Structure formats: structure tokens, C-alpha cells
Amino acid sequence: MPVSAGNGTRGVDDPRIPFSRLRRIVAILLAKIAGAFSRRLQQGGGTALPGLVAEHISPDLLGFLLSQVPAGAIFVTGTNGKTTTAALLRNILAADGRTVLHNATGSNLTRGVLSMLLAHTAWHGGLRVAPDGIAVLELDEAAIVQALRQHQPSSIVVTNLFRDQLDRYGEVQTIAAGLRSAFAQLDASTALLLNADDPLVASLGEAYGGPVRYFGLDDPNLARDDIELAADSHYCPHEATPLRYAAAYYGHLGEYVCPVCGWQRPERDVRVTKVVLHGFAGVDLTVSVPRENFRVRLRVPGLYNAYNALAATTAAWRLEAAAEAIAAGLNATIPAFGRAEFIEFGERKAWLLLIKNPVGANQVLRLLAAEGGSLHVLAILQDRAADGHDVSWIWDVDFECLASAALTAGGRRAEDMAVRLKYAGLEDITVLRDIANAFDHAAETMPAHKTLFILATYTGMLEMRRVWAERGLVRQFWEEDLA
Amino acid sequence: MKLVIGHLYPRLMNMYADRGNVICLEQRCRWRGIDVEVRSLSPGPLHNAAELDLLLVGGGQDREQLLASRDLVETKGPVLRDAMRDGLVALAVCGGYQLFGEYYRDHTGVELRGIEVLPAHTAHPGEGTQRCIGNIVTTWKGRKLVGFENHGGRTYLHDTAAALATVENGFGNNGEDRTEGAQWRNVYGTYLHGSLLPKNPAFADHLILQALQRRHGAALLPPLDDAVEASAHERALKIAGR
Structure with missing residues (x-):
């Protein structure tokens, strides 16, 4: 099935299926009732139930609602850092004066995104959103594949791919293959924003037809000699050979090269050139985007959050947010709940x-x-x-x-x-x-x-x-x- | 007294944290005053196989398993097979277990040769078939073993008498004949992660004792306080519904 250009939605307004509009209305009404009951019964935050109900009745509702977001959507996926990256990006865009729709609760399946959107939806299916509205959506590695069947976002951020809950997600290679084939279905209007320091994530950009931008870390003071034992994807995607690391930052993230075929870490568009860790108090970063450098104090702790700041900065830079807004948004962010x-x-x-x-x-x-x-x-x-x-x-x-x-x-x-x-x-x-x-x-x-x-x-x-x-x-x- | 543990492909076959088995054997020896040396055995020629007392290998991703199998069959296979014939104590989990058999046929029908130590072969029933995933309980020599299995391939023993254990709850080798794992001489293959040994200290001590007997002729292993391990074992039994 072809994908329509831009931030398109597939076939939901096809006049041959007038029934779909009715279905949508029923889905929205029942979802709203379910959400109200769920909150009243204290069963939870109602963060997933309305979406779950709506999805069953009207499977293409997500695409229909997202097609109404004026400035389109940014999908954030990866194993670690999704919630924090999305929160950082939301705060940057807010500091830049934009109106952001965001599934902040970390309910990152399609039903969670739908539930958030439904809270802004009128009974007839109209999305109540400001004319400059933009959606920042965290989606897990499986849910993003489903979401991409219904909506083509303006950018996709991939933070990293680590081994995680094997009984649920399967092997890291399998997840990467799923993302690769989902990305191959997109037209060239979507930008991939990828972590250059993660070999498996970086390799997702290789055969992609649209724009690809990379982010990475360049601070020799933080480099370790060798990757840790828990690392997963430290093999060249082309040759069955372990990559050689000139610098290992954490997990399998670092500066790498294949000793056989020469495949290496791609050039970075957005970089962090200096990291000073202050324990739980946060991190000082020197960030370099094309033609501009700035320093910022991050209030989310740890080297892993420096990477999340990089990912969010790259997405904001792609949206032409001002450097001052990027710094302000990064600094304003406190850790997402429980992180x-x-x-x-x-x-x-x-x-x-x-x-x-x-x-x-x-x-x-x-x-x-x-x-x-x-x-x-x-x-x-x-x-x-x-x-x-x-x-x-x-x-x-x-x-x-x-x-x-x-x-x-x-x-x-x-x-x-x-x-x-x-x-x-x-x-x-x-x-x-x-x-x-x-x-x-x-x-x-x-x-x-x-x-x-x-x-x-x-x-x-x-x-x-x-x-x-x-x-x-x-x-x-x-x-x-x-x- | 000293034992040498060979950890086969610690980076290639590291998918399911089977490193816990190495940590367990190492600590249970140290707590008894037995010196331990752990050697990482990466791809490449293996010298001094005769110095090894315990050999461990875990499960890996498909791609890594392919790399490991090539090295295992072509480079290390003959030496290791001789050592195991000579009584080397070995524990192979999941993907490692599959490679210790005759062959592994993947979901596309391609056959990967194993080192033919265990009398078994493994076949993946094809794309779209259910993986065997979940908590598992087996019976080994009248004792329960607890763990977690996660495998697509089904393993068939050429003689069911070679099974390591009987499935009480879970899939085991193939979900059909209630066998779990395989055994030949002092070589054990199993699908149990968890990690296996820390939650089944009796099995860990069985391996240590066999290695000590072979190297030093020791016949007794002083007991340890296993209250914490026993409670984790009991909890795993309860959660698995046994």
C-alpha cells in the first residue's frame, strides 16, 4: 500500500467506507466512558484503557487523530531513555513557544498514545489542538512499527538498542530488523535521527532513502578502554567481526570501526564535546550543533542522560528551535517519574x-x-x-x-x-x-x-x-x- | 586445591546472563577455600585444554551463535571433544547446548553443525511457531531444578535415557516427550536460565564435586549455608505453580 506524502494517514476518509466515521464516533464515546470509569474506580491513571477500547473498535483512529496535528509528530523510540528524551524535547519545544502534545506518563504503546490524544478529542473526532501544535510521542520498539502503519511522522528518534526483556521483545537483532523494514516503507519525508555511537542504531540509517542525521559523544575523558560485558551489539553489521573501539562510553556505545571492512561510526551532526558529571546533581554539557556551541546544566543525572539530551537536541535542531530554547528546555527538565x-x-x-x-x-x-x-x-x-x-x-x-x-x-x-x-x-x-x-x-x-x-x-x-x-x-x- | 573454569565465548554467548553460572561456581569454590581461575575462551585456537576443570557456555543471539558454532566446530571442537571424553565437566545452556549436539536446523532449514558431544539434534519448527518461553521446573535425580526457558529450537534426544531431567512444568527439550536437557559423561546440556546454578546449588555442587574428583580425587565437599539460595528456589517453584 502506498504511503501518502507528508504527514499522511492511510485511507481513513475513503468514501467507500462511510461506516468508518460512525465507528470512530462510537470508539471515541466508549473510550471516554471507559476512561471516566477507570479514574473513578481508582484502577489507575486511565492512561491505557481508553486507547485500548478505542483501538479495538476503530483500528485506524491513531492515524486519523495524528493527521490533524498541524506541525506533525516526532516519534521517539529505543530501549533506554525514551521517556526522558521525549520529556526533554517537550520542554525544549515549549521553551521555543510551541504547543506540544506528549504522552508524558510513559504509557508507550499505541493505546497509551491514543489515550493521550483522546483527552484532546471531541466526540465527533475533531482534535482540539493549537494551530502550531506538534506531537512528541514515545513509542516502544514494537509499538512504533504499528504506529508507522498509520502515520508517517516528520522525524523518528532512535536512542539506543540494548538487550531488554527477552521474553517480551526478543533479540536485539530482531528488533533492529523490525525497525529497518518499517522504515523502508516510509517515503523520504521522514527524517531519521540516530545515535551514531550505537552500531546497530547507526546501521539503520545506511539503506534509508530519506534524510538521516546522527548524534554522538566526543569526550575522550569519559572513554573506557573496553566495552562492558553486558554489551550486546558490538559486531560489525556487514562482517562477522567484533568492532574495534577507540573509545567505549557505556554498553556498546562508543567510537568504533570494523577492522575488516572499515565500516565506522558515522559523522555526527550534533555532538556533545564535554561532559562533567556531578553525581545526582546533574551533568554539565558542552553541546555542538552546526554553526553553534552552547553549555548547559542538565538536571537529570548520569552519562546516559547526556545521551538523552543529545537525542532531544538533535530533534529540536531539526525543527529549527533556537539554541537558547534548547538550553532552557534541557535545563528545565527534571527526571521523569521514577527515573x-x-x-x-x-x-x-x-x-x-x-x-x-x-x-x-x-x-x-x-x-x-x-x-x-x-x-x-x-x-x-x-x-x-x-x-x-x-x-x-x-x-x-x-x-x-x-x-x-x-x-x-x-x-x-x-x-x-x-x-x-x-x-x-x-x-x-x-x-x-x-x-x-x-x-x-x-x-x-x-x-x-x-x-x-x-x-x-x-x-x-x-x-x-x-x-x-x-x-x-x-x-x-x-x-x-x-x- | 585449585580449579580452572573455562568460560566459552563470554561475549558472543552472553544473551541470557548465563554468566551467573560462572559467578556461582567461582564463589562456591572460594567460600570453601578452593582456588579458582576463570579463563575467557574467545574465538581462536585453544591451548592447554587439559588444564580446564569446568567448561561453561551460555546462549547467544542467532547471529552470534553462528559465529560461535563456526569456531566451535572448526577450531576448538576436536580439542574440547577429547577433553570431555577424558571427563572434563561441562555445562552448556540453551544455544550452547544446541551446539553441543549433532546439528541445529534453523527456521529456514539451514543446518548448523554441532560438536557432537551430546546425543541430540535440534530443529526449529519454522517461522511463526511459538517459542518455548516461561518458568520451568524439572526433576533431576529426585530433586527439583528451577529456571526460565526461552528457545525456538526443539531438541530431540537419540536415546531418551540421555535426558538430564524430567519436565514437571514447562516445555523442556521439545514440549513433547517431557525430557529436559541431555547428559553424556560429565557433560550437561540444558535450556534452563535463571541463572540456573545459583538457584539450584545442589546441581552447582554436583559439578564442582565431579571436577574435584577428576583433578584432585576429593570425595567430599563441605556444606555451605544455602538458606538464601533455598528461599529463591522455593519462590521459583511457587511462581512456576509447583
């Missing part, structure tokens, strides 16, 4: 840090290790669908660096986490499956004025926040979304 969330309770403090795969978890542990001193750590491991049923991945995480920390393990698979910590050479681990109890124990056994670091898989993070919300320490994420 690196800080709370104070009584005389104590806590950081809540999402971990979901080995490479990302190792980045978070690097942040902790840089804190120094005697750490207090609560590690929450769950195995629900959104976490991945297979907990094996924790064995590729370098928990060894938590030596001398006071440790509590929590969550549905707390015992598995305790075993992992024990074999990392750590001692005196308290195991409390119930997350509220685990938190209370970890907090109560910690001296006043200390900080508790909580590492949690996705549903563990949500449950920790639910406990805090019940105690009035935080607001639930859907309330923040409306704020």
Missing part, C-alpha cells in the same frame, strides 16, 4: 531509580558508586509482564560495586535479588517481599539525614510510588500529568 526521583520524608531522603536491563542498571550503579561513603540500598525485583518474566538479567548487572552497602531486597522476586547480591560478595541482606515493608525496614534501619537509594524494576517503581502516594509523599503520575 531518578527524589523525595524527603521526615529527616531522611530517598532516590527512586528505575532499572530494567543490564546496561541501564549498570549506568545507575555507576551513579551510586560515585556517591561514595556507606550506602543504603533497597533493590526491588519484580517479574510481571512489564518487568519481563525472566529475572536472569540481574546476573549481568555489576552489583559487585555496592560493597559495604546496607542492603534490603524487595518485590515479588526479592529472594532472587538477595541471591544475586550474596554472590556479588555482599553480606547482611534483609529480604522483605512486600514493598512497603521493605521500604520501611530500609528507612528505619538507616540513620537520620542519610539517603536511601532505591533500585526498582518498572512495576516495583510504580508500587513504591503508590505506597508513597498513599502516605502523601508524592502525587500519582496521572495527577502530575494533568498538573
Whole structure:
């Protein structure tokens, strides 16, 4: 099926199917009712249910609604950093004076995007959006393929591809192949904005017919000699040969070249040339876009967030946002909920840090290790669908660096986490499956004025926040979304 | 006393964090005062195979598995086969297990040769067929083994007596005959990730004891406090519905 030029939608206004308009109206009305019930029953934020309902009744509704966004859509995908990259980009565009539609809650399946759009949709299917409105949409690696069948965005950002929840997503190579074939169906109006430092992501730009822009890091001070063991895609996509790394930043990200065919990291359009890490306080970046350099303090911590800032900057630069707006938007962004969330309770403090795969978890542990001193750590491991049923991945995480920390393990698979910590050479681990109890124990056994670091898989993070919300320490994420 | 662990293709076959098996054997030896040396065995010729006491290999992505199989069959195969015939203790998981058999036929029908140590072959039933994914419980020598399996290929034993364990819950080798894994001499193949050994310390100690007997003639292994491991084992049994 051909794709219409520009920000097109396929066939939804085909006069031969007058029924589709009726279907749409029914879908929208039922979705709105479902959303209202879901919120009233406190079943959740209503972030997925309306979209789920609407999608069943009117499968092409997403494309129909997105076709009404005046300035089109930007899709953000990849394994790690989607939520933060989208949040950074939204804040940049807002600082640049634009109106942004954004699925801020991290509900990144097509149903989550639909639910967000439905909140701005009249019963007859008209999208209420400002004349300069633009959509910044986070989509997971599978959902983006579905979304691309219905809508062609102006840009697609790919942050990175790491091994993640194998029982749900499959192999990294399979995901890359899925993206590659979805991109091949697009006409040349969509720009691919790719992480040059990730060989697999960079290779997605090779055969693409439209514009491709790359971003990457160039700071020799941060380079390590060799990639970490948890790295995945460090093989040349053309030759069955390990890539040679002149600089390894984290995971398989770095400056690489194939010793056999010479394939190497592509030239970067947008670069970060200097990174100074300030632990949890943030990161100072020197950013270089064509014809301009600027410095910015990022308030999201860690080297991995420097990459997210790069990805967001590239998308903003492509949209011709002013450098001042880019710097302002980057600086205004605080971590997305649960990604690196800080709370104070009584005389104590806590950081809540999402971990979901080995490479990302190792980045978070690097942040902790840089804190120094005697750490207090609560590690929450769950195995629900959104976490991945297979907990094996924790064995590729370098928990060894938590030596001398006071440790509590929590969550549905707390015992598995305790075993992992024990074999990392750590001692005196308290195991409390119930997350509220685990938190209370970890907090109560910690001296006043200390900080508790909580590492949690996705549903563990949500449950920790639910406990805090019940105690009035935080607001639930859907309330923040409306704020 | 010292044992040498060979970790086969730690970078190529690293997909399902089977590194946990290496960590487990290493620590359980150290806690008992046994010296351990871990050697990473990357593609290329293998010298001093006779110095190895334990050999471990995990699962990889399809592409990496292809690279590993080429090296395994053409370069390291003959030496390793001799060592295993001589009693080398080996644990091969998932993709590694498949390569230890006679051949692996992929979803397009292409056959990849294995090193023919285990009396088994593996065939992928073709594109669009269900992968075998989920928590798994098996019975090995009257004990339960717990883990997580995730494989597209189905493995068939040439003699079901060569099975490592019997499936209680899950798919195992092929989802048909209730066999799981394979065994020949001191060589074990299995589909269980988890990682397998940390949650099944009795099986880990079985491997260590075999290696000690072969190298040092030791017949006893001092017990360790396995309360944490036992609770993870019990929890995995419960979650798998057993």
C-alpha cells in the first residue's frame, strides 16, 4: 500500500467506507466512558484503557487523530531513555513557544498514545489542538512499527538498542530488523535521527532513502578502554567481526570501526564535546550543533542522560528551535517519574531509580558508586509482564560495586535479588517481599539525614510510588500529568 | 586445591546472563577455600585444554551463535571433544547446548553443525511457531531444578535415557516427550536460565564435586549455608505453580 506524502494517514476518509466515521464516533464515546470509569474506580491513571477500547473498535483512529496535528509528530523510540528524551524535547519545544502534545506518563504503546490524544478529542473526532501544535510521542520498539502503519511522522528518534526483556521483545537483532523494514516503507519525508555511537542504531540509517542525521559523544575523558560485558551489539553489521573501539562510553556505545571492512561510526551532526558529571546533581554539557556551541546544566543525572539530551537536541535542531530554547528546555527538565526521583520524608531522603536491563542498571550503579561513603540500598525485583518474566538479567548487572552497602531486597522476586547480591560478595541482606515493608525496614534501619537509594524494576517503581502516594509523599503520575 | 573454569565465548554467548553460572561456581569454590581461575575462551585456537576443570557456555543471539558454532566446530571442537571424553565437566545452556549436539536446523532449514558431544539434534519448527518461553521446573535425580526457558529450537534426544531431567512444568527439550536437557559423561546440556546454578546449588555442587574428583580425587565437599539460595528456589517453584 502506498504511503501518502507528508504527514499522511492511510485511507481513513475513503468514501467507500462511510461506516468508518460512525465507528470512530462510537470508539471515541466508549473510550471516554471507559476512561471516566477507570479514574473513578481508582484502577489507575486511565492512561491505557481508553486507547485500548478505542483501538479495538476503530483500528485506524491513531492515524486519523495524528493527521490533524498541524506541525506533525516526532516519534521517539529505543530501549533506554525514551521517556526522558521525549520529556526533554517537550520542554525544549515549549521553551521555543510551541504547543506540544506528549504522552508524558510513559504509557508507550499505541493505546497509551491514543489515550493521550483522546483527552484532546471531541466526540465527533475533531482534535482540539493549537494551530502550531506538534506531537512528541514515545513509542516502544514494537509499538512504533504499528504506529508507522498509520502515520508517517516528520522525524523518528532512535536512542539506543540494548538487550531488554527477552521474553517480551526478543533479540536485539530482531528488533533492529523490525525497525529497518518499517522504515523502508516510509517515503523520504521522514527524517531519521540516530545515535551514531550505537552500531546497530547507526546501521539503520545506511539503506534509508530519506534524510538521516546522527548524534554522538566526543569526550575522550569519559572513554573506557573496553566495552562492558553486558554489551550486546558490538559486531560489525556487514562482517562477522567484533568492532574495534577507540573509545567505549557505556554498553556498546562508543567510537568504533570494523577492522575488516572499515565500516565506522558515522559523522555526527550534533555532538556533545564535554561532559562533567556531578553525581545526582546533574551533568554539565558542552553541546555542538552546526554553526553553534552552547553549555548547559542538565538536571537529570548520569552519562546516559547526556545521551538523552543529545537525542532531544538533535530533534529540536531539526525543527529549527533556537539554541537558547534548547538550553532552557534541557535545563528545565527534571527526571521523569521514577527515573531518578527524589523525595524527603521526615529527616531522611530517598532516590527512586528505575532499572530494567543490564546496561541501564549498570549506568545507575555507576551513579551510586560515585556517591561514595556507606550506602543504603533497597533493590526491588519484580517479574510481571512489564518487568519481563525472566529475572536472569540481574546476573549481568555489576552489583559487585555496592560493597559495604546496607542492603534490603524487595518485590515479588526479592529472594532472587538477595541471591544475586550474596554472590556479588555482599553480606547482611534483609529480604522483605512486600514493598512497603521493605521500604520501611530500609528507612528505619538507616540513620537520620542519610539517603536511601532505591533500585526498582518498572512495576516495583510504580508500587513504591503508590505506597508513597498513599502516605502523601508524592502525587500519582496521572495527577502530575494533568498538573 | 585449585580449579580452572573455562568460560566459552563470554561475549558472543552472553544473551541470557548465563554468566551467573560462572559467578556461582567461582564463589562456591572460594567460600570453601578452593582456588579458582576463570579463563575467557574467545574465538581462536585453544591451548592447554587439559588444564580446564569446568567448561561453561551460555546462549547467544542467532547471529552470534553462528559465529560461535563456526569456531566451535572448526577450531576448538576436536580439542574440547577429547577433553570431555577424558571427563572434563561441562555445562552448556540453551544455544550452547544446541551446539553441543549433532546439528541445529534453523527456521529456514539451514543446518548448523554441532560438536557432537551430546546425543541430540535440534530443529526449529519454522517461522511463526511459538517459542518455548516461561518458568520451568524439572526433576533431576529426585530433586527439583528451577529456571526460565526461552528457545525456538526443539531438541530431540537419540536415546531418551540421555535426558538430564524430567519436565514437571514447562516445555523442556521439545514440549513433547517431557525430557529436559541431555547428559553424556560429565557433560550437561540444558535450556534452563535463571541463572540456573545459583538457584539450584545442589546441581552447582554436583559439578564442582565431579571436577574435584577428576583433578584432585576429593570425595567430599563441605556444606555451605544455602538458606538464601533455598528461599529463591522455593519462590521459583511457587511462581512456576509447583
